[in-house]
Amino acid sequence: MFLLAAQVPYTQTLLQTIDVSGNSIKIDAGKIKSIFGIELQSRADPAAPSYVDTAQVDVSFLAGDKRVLDSFFFVDTSNVTLPDWNFFSDTRLLPSATRSIKILLTTGRTIGASSDGFFDDVSLQLSSIPEPAAVWLFSSGIIGLLAFRRSKSLLLHLHKAGASSKKII
Numbered sequence: 001m002f003l004l005a006a007q008v009p010y011t012q013t014l015l016q017t018i019d020v021s022g023n024s025i026k027i028d029a030g031k032i033k034s035i036f037g038i039e040l041q042s043r044a045d046p047a048a049p050s051y052v053d054t055a056q057v058d059v060s061f062l063a064g065d066k067r068v069l070d071s072f073f074f075v076d077t078s079n080v081t082l083p084d085w086n087f088f089s090d091t092r093l094l095p096s097a098t099r100s101i102k103i104l105l106t107t108g109r110t111i112g113a114s115s116d117g118f119f120d121d122v123s124l125q126l127s128s129i130p131e132p133a134a135v136w137l138f139s140s141g142i143i144g145l146l147a148f149r150r151s152k153s154l155l156l157h158l159h160k161a162g163a164s165s166k167k168i169i
Contacts, residue, residue, distance in 0.1 A: 014105040014119075021064070021099040023126065028096045034061075035125040037089040040076035043116035049081060051110040055117035057088070058104040059124075061095050069095035076117075085120065093129070 026032045040055040060071040074088035101124065107117030 011108045016103045018101045027094045032094045035091045037123045039085045039120040041118040042076040045111050046081040053116035054108040056106045060102040061098045062100045063097045064099040
């Protein structure tokens with residue numbers, strides 16, 4: 001769990017950048033997806049429920065020159081006074097040319113002595129995308145047609161050989 005503290009009103013951030021350039025060939029071929037998950041908790045002050053401390057996560061997919069290729073974010077807006085974890089997730093194909101992934105956790109404090117924006121179970125998984133079933137189906141169909149053509153050719157050859165041997169006898 002991450003807990004960030006700050007002065008009122010204030011935001012504080014925690015940044016992690018992950019290098020994925022070792023997978024560049026598969027990423028550029030559209031063969032890698034990211035699976036991201038996080039639990040967020042934002043709480044209101046029981047004495048002043050209209051003041052809500054927030055938890056937010058921003059995820060960006062960056063090119064080698066640090067250009068943002070794609071991004072998404074989640075903000076917990078539960079506005080409760082008791083602990084209430086909320087799970088957020090996203091699965092997507094990594095944009096071609098992605099070389100790093102930036103995860104930015106931000107908590108915003110509006111009132112009180114400490115921030116009540118929390119983060120837990122942050123996970124990022126990269127996964128290879130299997131070849132589509134259609135490719136396998138198409139390949140097996142071509143192999144079947146070739147096998148059928150060859151067996152038909154073999155039967156025709158045997159039939160002709162059988163017909164010529166009858167003439168000799």
